[in-house]
Amino acid sequence: MRDAKLERGPGEAAVLREGPVAGGGCKASRCGSSAREDELPDAIREKVRRHPCYSEEAHHHYARMHVAVAPACNIQCNYCNRKFDCANESRPGVVSERLSPAQAVAKVAAVAGAIAQMSVVGIAGPGDPLANPEKTFATLRGVAAILPDVHLCLSTNGLALPDHVDEIIRLNVHHVTITINAIDPQVASRIYPWIFYDHRRIRGLEAAEILCARQMEGLRMLVARGVLCKVNSVLIPGVNEDHLVQVNRVVKAEGAFLHNIMPLISAPEHGTAFGLSGQRAPTAQELKAVQDRCAGGAALMRHCRQCRADAVGLLGEDRAAEFTLQKIASIPVQPDHAVRRAAQARIEETRREDARARHAQEPPLPMAAPGVRAQVAVATSGAGRINVHFGRAREFQIYEVDAQGVRFAGHRRVDLKGEDAMADEERLHAAVCSLNDCAAVLAARIGAYPRERLAAAGIEAVERFAEGLIHVSIRGWFHDYAGRVERGETVHRTGQDAPLRQGAYVVA
Amino acid sequence: MAYKIVGSQCSACAACEPECPNNAIREKNGTYVIKAEKCTECIGYFDDPQCVAVCPVEDTCVVDSSYPRYQAQV
Numbered sequence: 001m002r003d004a005k006l007e008r009g010p011g012e013a014a015v016l017r018e019g020p021v022a023g024g025g026c027k028a029s030r031c032g033s034s035a036r037e038d039e040l041p042d043a044i045r046e047k048v049r050r051h052p053c054y055s056e057e058a059h060h061h062y063a064r065m066h067v068a069v070a071p072a073c074n075i076q077c078n079y080c081n082r083k084f085d086c087a088n089e090s091r092p093g094v095v096s097e098r099l100s101p102a103q104a105v106a107k108v109a110a111v112a113g114a115i116a117q118m119s120v121v122g123i124a125g126p127g128d129p130l131a132n133p134e135k136t137f138a139t140l141r142g143v144a145a146i147l148p149d150v151h152l153c154l155s156t157n158g159l160a161l162p163d164h165v166d167e168i169i170r171l172n173v174h175h176v177t178i179t180i181n182a183i184d185p186q187v188a189s190r191i192y193p194w195i196f197y198d199h200r201r202i203r204g205l206e207a208a209e210i211l212c213a214r215q216m217e218g219l220r221m222l223v224a225r226g227v228l229c230k231v232n233s234v235l236i237p238g239v240n241e242d243h244l245v246q247v248n249r250v251v252k253a254e255g256a257f258l259h260n261i262m263p264l265i266s267a268p269e270h271g272t273a274f275g276l277s278g279q280r281a282p283t284a285q286e287l288k289a290v291q292d293r294c295a296g297g298a299a300l301m302r303h304c305r306q307c308r309a310d311a312v313g314l315l316g317e318d319r320a321a322e323f324t325l326q327k328i329a330s331i332p333v334q335p336d337h338a339v340r341r342a343a344q345a346r347i348e349e350t351r352r353e354d355a356r357a358r359h360a361q362e363p364p365l366p367m368a369a370p371g372v373r374a375q376v377a378v379a380t381s382g383a384g385r386i387n388v389h390f391g392r393a394r395e396f397q398i399y400e401v402d403a404q405g406v407r408f409a410g411h412r413r414v415d416l417k418g419e420d421a422m423a424d425e426e427r428l429h430a431a432v433c434s435l436n437d438c439a440a441v442l443a444a445r446i447g448a449y450p451r452e453r454l455a456a457a458g459i460e461a462v463e464r465f466a467e468g469l470i471h472v473s474i475r476g477w478f479h480d481y482a483g484r485v486e487r488g489e490t491v492h493r494t495g496q497d498a499p500l501r502q503g504a505y506v507v508a
Numbered sequence: 509m510a511y512k513i514v515g516s517q518c519s520a521c522a523a524c525e526p527e528c529p530n531n532a533i534r535e536k537n538g539t540y541v542i543k544a545e546k547c548t549e550c551i552g553y554f555d556d557p558q559c560v561a562v563c564p565v566e567d568t569c570v571v572d573s574s575y576p577r578y579q580a581q582v
Contacts, residue, residue: 072523073564082564083519098520127521134526199527199554201561 044257051120060384061347064120065111067104069135073127074159075195078273101135105142110328112147112335116343122153130160140171159211161218169225176222179232183250185209187243223255230258237282245293252298259298263287263500285497354384372482373402376474377435379443386465386473390443390450401478406471432457436498458493510547512572515539517565527558544575
């Protein structure tokens with residue numbers, strides 16, 4: 001079966017690079033890395049080069065926006081309370097500004113004029129885009145008419161997907177994300193209480209069987225037509241953590257080029273079935289463990305921010321509040337294509353320079369510390385550099401480093417809604433807790449008191465790499481760290497875990 | 509009896525609007541409302557009232573007992 005898929009052609013549906021041989025504890029290679037550019041076949045790499053959600057490197061440089069034109073949904077998920085946004089594709093507890101297709105196109109024009117590096121327009125909800133096909137496709141048509149250079153994306157639960165594949169192709173939608181939390185209907189029935197299909201509300205196992213079959217059918221149809229497909233899965237401890245390894249293998253075999261395993265967001269105040277039943281969210285290391293177990297399957301995406309359905313900006317920032325309907329009324333409607341082209345050309349030049357610098361500067365890693373592997377947190381506001389003050393960071397990017405290299409491992413948010421009013425002490429405590437599984441924090445500057453608190457928690461505060469390239473700096477730090485561990489000057493920090501913060505992004 | 513939408517419960521997701529076979533559902537002041545005189549409780553069209561079946565919030569599309577029962581000859 002897998003061989004058959006391989007024959008679909010390397011350009012579109014190609015199954016990704018085989019993983020390393022698991023023997024020897026699978027430490028020997030890039031296993032566990034995110035979707036690094038060099039893992040992807042050339043044609044796919046070119047297609048995702050400017051897509052922040054699909055390319056880990058691009059997400060430092062390019063911005064995306066979601067337009068919330070699709071409020072209706074055709075299924076119920078236990079992690080979702082529809083009084084708010086979809087908890088999977090967006091965040092619970094926050095309501096997106098809903099737009100008509102015409103309003104959405106006007107907003108896209110305004111954002112494209114203000115943020116030249118905005119390269120992707122997606123529709124992710126707040127319900128399911130394909131449960132609102134007229135609104136969704138009218139919006140995509142309108143956006144393509146004014147901005148032929150942006151990538152169009154959709155994110156769907158898949159139930160209605162097979163019915164709309166032709167229109168997706170016609171509109172040149174390059175990227176589709178399907179949320180597949182289970183391929184076994186028994187598992188799926190614990191996640192989806194009902195679906196609305198063929199004019200009926202269907203419950204239980206029957207509903208799960210239909211949904212699973214439609215998701216897989218939709219995935220196959222898109223892959224056969226050359227659309228890049230990413231699969232999203234929500235990791236629900238006790239429900240699908242083991243099953244997701246199988247999901248990863250199967251969606252890879254079916255041609256998905258990227259798999260994004262996200263932590264469940266679950267708190268009683270969100271009013272979701274899982275939140276109310278006490279279903280807990282995974283910890284940072286539980287999430288990472290499942291991601292690492294998927295090594296060798298579909299390439300994994302680890303930089304997902306579970307954005308709101310109306311998010312605007314670089315991943316990790318949300319500038320939606322700058323572009324409300326009221327505010328865009330005063331922004332010129334026609335984006336300047338020449339300005340956009342020039343800005344994006346500058347970004348590509350920067351990326352080429354950085355890549356050259358990375359290859360030229362990388363100090364050889366010490367081979368003498370084969371067993372040492374550490375996690376490092378980095379404060380960055382983009383451009384691939386360490387350029388944010390520790391106290392101002394709204395999130396940290398987490399990298400894993402060992403003798404084999406530096407790999408992106410995820411991110412930690414420290415920017416929860418309502419925390420602006422929190423005392424500094426509490427904020428600091430929250431930040432230190434969220435980095436508990438890291439050996440060091442690299443930031444542009446770290447104040448004396450936070451430095452003390454980090455040291456007390458056993459985390460090194462490092463500012464000597466301010467403005468440095470992330471990968472080069474981490475290698476530099478690790479070179480020193482591994483040496484100290486080996487000489488017995490530093491106790492290697494290992495075996496720690498950290499909570500994943502729950503809740504909604506602050507609107508910037 | 510027609511169906512009605514409990515306004516305080518309605519999330520205004522609009523899922524019901526295109527499902528109604530009688531075109532009886534419209535947006536009004538931020539929520540959706542059913543025009544009682546057009547509602548047939550989906551009798552003659554579907555086994556289940558479509559607004560009830562698709563609505564994501566339980567007990568939001570409910571029977572309007574103040575309105576006489578729809579007299580369809582099925």
